[in-house]
Amino acid sequence: MIFKAVRDSAPYPDHGVTRQRDWSTIAPRQIRLDQLTTTRSTLDLRNLLDDDSTFFGDLFAHVVSYRGELYLETGLHRALRAALQGRTFIHARVLELGDSGVALLAPLPPETGGNSPRNRRN
Structure with missing residues (x-):
């Protein structure tokens, strides 16, 4: 088996970290494939070649850690x-989400400033 599991959608709430610039502030680390649960069951070439995909933007995959699982x-x-x-x-x-779905120590969008609850630990 390549992955721990395959899903058709994400089981975690929307975390709001969507821009490549925000993801790039998170240092990459090694993740075993057999610890990952995919949030997509198919590989769509339109998504693969989209300007916002990791194919053109980030050299690293984006993983969300939520309730002890890696997605x-x-x-x-x-x-x-x-x-x-x-x-x-x-x-x-790897973006760490608290049990409530709030990103822990996630990068803040420039519009919100430093007092947003998104930047505080749960």
Whole structure:
């Protein structure tokens, strides 16, 4: 088995971290493929080639950690390529979400300033 599980959608609430600039503030780390649950069951070429995809933007996959599970949000193509090459891990940026779905120590959008509850631990 390549992944821990395959889902058709994300089981966590919308975290609001959507811009490449926000994700880029999270340092990448190695994640084992067999610890990941995908949030997509299919690889769509339109999504793969979209300007906002990790194919053109970020070199690293985006993973959300929520309630003790790791969910592959973007970068399915990178994970599959790694598996086909016989690798058991990928480098990914991991966004930690608290039980309430609020990003822990997530980068703040410039419009909100530093007093937003998104930047506080639960």
